[in-house]
Amino acid sequence: METLEDLVVHHQEPLFAFLYRMCGETNLAEELMQETFVRAFEAAKRYRPEAAIRTWLFSIAANLVRDRWRRRARRGEDLPLDDLVIASPATAEEDALRLISYEAVRSALPLLPVEQRTALILRYYHDLSYDEIAHVLACPIGTVRSRIHNGLARLKRLLVSNEVIAP
Amino acid sequence: MKEIEALLQQDRAAGVPQPPDARYTVAAINRRLGRPPVAQSARRESDWLPVPVALCLTLVAFLYFGLNPWFLAAMLIAALCTTPILLRKGA
Numbered sequence: 001m002e003t004l005e006d007l008v009v010h011h012q013e014p015l016f017a018f019l020y021r022m023c024g025e026t027n028l029a030e031e032l033m034q035e036t037f038v039r040a041f042e043a044a045k046r047y048r049p050e051a052a053i054r055t056w057l058f059s060i061a062a063n064l065v066r067d068r069w070r071r072r073a074r075r076g077e078d079l080p081l082d083d084l085v086i087a088s089p090a091t092a093e094e095d096a097l098r099l100i101s102y103e104a105v106r107s108a109l110p111l112l113p114v115e116q117r118t119a120l121i122l123r124y125y126h127d128l129s130y131d132e133i134a135h136v137l138a139c140p141i142g143t144v145r146s147r148i149h150n151g152l153a154r155l156k157r158l159l160v161s162n163e164v165i166a167p
Numbered sequence: 168m169k170e171i172e173a174l175l176q177q178d179r180a181a182g183v184p185q186p187p188d189a190r191y192t193v194a195a196i197n198r199r200l201g202r203p204p205v206a207q208s209a210r211r212e213s214d215w216l217p218v219p220v221a222l223c224l225t226l227v228a229f230l231y232f233g234l235n236p237w238f239l240a241a242m243l244i245a246a247l248c249t250t251p252i253l254l255r256k257g258a
Contacts, residue, residue: 009189016186102177124175
């Protein structure tokens with residue numbers, strides 16, 4: 001097991017990128033990244049070398065995001081996905097300011113259900129294998145495949161409804 | 168789906184904001200863990216390192232010049248007694 005300093009130097013960049021894409025907020029990503037390292041440091045004795053440290057850190061981070069989202073949902077802070085899909089029609093000004101496609105993807109990602117979002121981000125942004133994602137999410141590989149498939153489909157619906165891509 | 172995958176690739180290539188400096192992150196984590204900052208503890212260790220080195224060198228010098236090594240022990244005890252007083256006075 002690396003020291004705390006080594007752990008941060010080697011892993012904070014991918015971890016921050018993962019959390020930023022999961023949350024869409026820099027401050028929250030930073031806070032959750034620190035919390036991930038704290039949890040990892042406290043649970044260092046439970047770390048099993050058969051899992052890569054990166055996978056282990058992603059799994060702690062994914063759990064923290066899931067907990068945070070649940071708390072937000074309980075407090076009613078989350079905008080339900082279906083409401084967002086049928087958002088009010090954009091005005092001409094809004095159309096003019098419409099984000100270019102990949103930025104629209106970035107904005108849409110945090111609106112996906114947290115399990116689908118985690119699987120998509122780990123697969124497409126961090127090149128984790130299905131097996132590694134299954135380890136992070138503590139679920140069978142088949143579930144990972146269906147989450148990625150459903151996540152892509154949901155993302156497409158979101159982008160179509162926001163007229164970023166054609167149906 | 169290919170179109171969505173291509174957009175994900177574009178978003179990935181566009182990158183994300185950089186995380187804060189690693190030293191800042193380590194300091195923040197240490198604060199959360201209730202540990203002293205790394206730089207401070209490292210400095211403390213290096214501050215005390217010359218003390219045993221100086222003691223060893225003095226002992227060797229005492230033996231070389233044929234002086235009584237017990238005199239060094241007496242000096243050490245005197246230094247231990249006066250250090251807290253001097254530190255409190257900011258000397």
